[in-house]
Amino acid sequence: MxxxxxxxxxxxxxxxxxxxxxxxxxxxxxxxxGLKPATAQTINIGYVNGVAFYTAQEDGYHVVATLSVAGGAPIRVAATLQPEQAVSFSVPGAADTAPSVVQIARRGDSLTVTNPPPRLVLN
Incomplete structure (x- = not known):
């Protein structure tokens, strides 16, 4: 055994x-x-969180991002991207610091979501 x-x-x-x-x-x-059609990608921009997805249509890639702050009322942003186009969302930083930026970019037939690196916040 x-x-x-x-x-x-x-x-x-x-x-x-x-x-x-x-x-x-x-x-x-x-x-x-890159991101696949109709597959959600998490977005984290400082204190703003959400998801983005796209669908391929005849007139371009229809990108939809839904964002909210700490469970508050969400906002939805939509854009149609052609090859080599991008859309970005940003959250301002503290005085004398750069904003946090997420970019959704179409390169040919590929779509990528670039999240900023996490920031260490000390109070």
Missing amino acids: RSLSRDILPLAVAGGLIAVAVIAPVRAADKAA
Whole structure:
């Protein structure tokens, strides 16, 4: 009789690690390729959060972003992007600091969402 912890568990862990090693590069390639149609992408601009998605239409990529501040009333912004066009949203920073900017850009048939790096806020 095989011992679960000595014989079977190490095989299960090894199988899980192999699956992660195969799936992780595929998922990373999906993210690098850009946003897929009708798939939401999270947006974080300082204290403003939301989601964005797009659909491919005959007249361009219809981008919709829904943003809100700490659960407040959301606002929806829509734009139609042609190849090599972009739209951006920004939140002002403190005095003498740059604003936080999210850019949604269409490069050929690919759409990317660039979130700003998180800021450390000390009060």
